[in-house]
Amino acid sequence: MAQVRPMRADARRNYERLLKVAAEAFAEHGEGASLDDIAKRAGVGSGTLYRHFPTRHALLEAAYLDRIEAIAARADELAAELPPGEALGEWLYELGAGMVRMRGLRALLGPAVTQTGSTVATACGDSVKSAAGRLVRAAQEEGTLRRDVEPVDVLRLAHGVSTAAELADGEGEHIRRYLTLLTEGLRP
Amino acid sequence: MAQVRPMRADARRNYERLLKVAAEAFAEHGEGASLDDIAKRAGVGSGTLYRHFPTRHALLEAAYLDRIEAIAARADELAAELPPGEALGEWLYELGAGMVRMRGLRALLGPAVTQTGSTVATACGDSVKSAAGRLVRAAQEEGTLRRDVEPVDVLRLAHGVSTAAELADGEGEHIRRYLTLLTEGLRP
DNA sequence: CACGAACCGGAGCCCCTCTCCGCACCTTAT
DNA sequence: ATAAGGTGCGGAGAGGGGCTCCGGTTCGTG
Incomplete structure (x- = not known):
């Protein structure tokens, strides 16, 4: 390389x-x-x-490589500090907030991270995927996360929540709220 | 007019x-x-x-006007056939599936429907908003929907779910699944 | 210091958006 | 039916961005 x-x-x-x-x-x-x-x-x-x-994509990827690695590294930091369920929640919040703040990041991570049989599986996508995998498995062991979701589902939903929050224009406030709704469900 | x-x-x-x-x-x-x-x-x-x-937006809006009105009308049909909670769920599914099938529809409805103080509040956005409002209020009366969510939150989250489902490329299958996760929550 | 290779940069081509205006066609009155 | 008028048509062309190509410049090395 x-x-x-x-x-x-x-x-x-x-x-x-x-x-x-x-x-x-x-x-x-x-x-x-x-x-x-x-x-x-x-x-x-x-x-x-x-x-x-x-290509445009190559530049996008290179420009955000360091931030993506920081996000992946942050997963392990949080896993060491908090119980698994909370670590996952906080990580998703930071990920979502980053995608709202740096709009190009969402465009990059969306396809890179959430397409399963991607022919252009990028290196940065893989590191985020494996970080998510660790947090998801730990939370499932602990019993605070449904067992019928895959890491890739969680990442896709985080992407969706960040899109929803951006529609509301709000900064961190809406992300947190919508993540809570996703976690707890829409039922009372 | x-x-x-x-x-x-x-x-x-x-x-x-x-x-x-x-x-x-x-x-x-x-x-x-x-x-x-x-x-x-x-x-x-x-x-x-x-x-x-x-403008591009004017064409987009005109092209999908009939479909948007059909979506709004469908809300009342469903409300007449099903209990409020199920009517809301099914309506969100049909809305989300429509946004995946007709990609321009999501681009149109996103800002039109979910921005609160929008200066360009479009007519079609309003009809969807009011349809969502009726379903949401009914479900809250019934007790199958949290009272701390507004119609606009539900629409934004539907938009997000549809984005998440499109990342998975899947047709209706993923929409249904992710809506269920949103409704029931990520906790077991 | 001088040589070759690595690298630079902008001219130029293609495609898309959007405007402008002479011309063609539709409507209406006779 | 026909002519008058005005409404609407359409494509040429300006403007701007994406991407390529190659003559000229700059860097590293003996």
Whole structure:
């Protein structure tokens, strides 16, 4: 994976700047942010952008890779601090809030994480999936989560809740509320 | 609202064809379907399309108006046939399945139905909102729905569930399952 | 310092959106 | 039926974004 030969200094510089600018642009304008505009804001030509990142998706993935790994790592932190059920709930909240705050993140994680037989199963999708898997299994052992749900179902529903919360425009408030409704059910 | 003078025959013909073709295109390609392509498939110039429907949103709304009214009417049918709780559940299922089948419908209903202080509160959004309101109130009277949810919350969550189900690519199966999880809650 | 390779960047092509206006067709009155 | 008028048609074209290609520049190395 790592280049056999280290990147040239100017190439590396441009690569880093593109990632930084892209993360901002995708957070602000969502998946559809203008790529030429990202290149311009990073001070490079569009050719440079497309050489480093052949597709829009490649750029999106690279721009959010660190945050996705942080999310996956956060799962283990929470698992160590809280009982399994609460750890899962809190993790889903942080995941959902992140997807509302960084709009491109939801566009990226949606397909990457929730499609089962995906031909383009991305590495970042896998790490989130396995993190979710650990929390889900633990909560099921503990008896605070139904046994008939798979990790992928939980991730899809988190995605849906984050979509619902964004419709309400609200920041964290609605996410928390809708996650509670999902957890407890709509019945009294 | 109705034209004081009836539309010219050719205008009316083009208008109808555009609606028909647009509904197909939006169902297939989602909100972002190519407008020039719709015009071409309807056998008219793009100027004609933009005169009848100044914005993409206007066309989307007009294309699905009849279906939205059918959905609203269906609420009363179900309310007459089933106990309130079941009527709400079945209605949400049909609504969600419709949004998966006709992808443009979700893009239209999302903002129209779920934004509270919307400045562009559309007429079709209102009819769905009031239909949901009747079902929700009835179910709360009956005691099968939490009293701390508003109709708009239920609609947003239905939207989210439909998004979640589409990620699973499945047709009706996943919608039904995820609605059940939402109703009963994730706890055992 | 000089050479070759790696990398840059923007000109250019294609597709989509949306506007504008000369022309064709429909309606209505005679 | 026919002519007058005005309504509606349609496609050319401007504007903008996505993506490619290749001449020129910059970097690393002997």
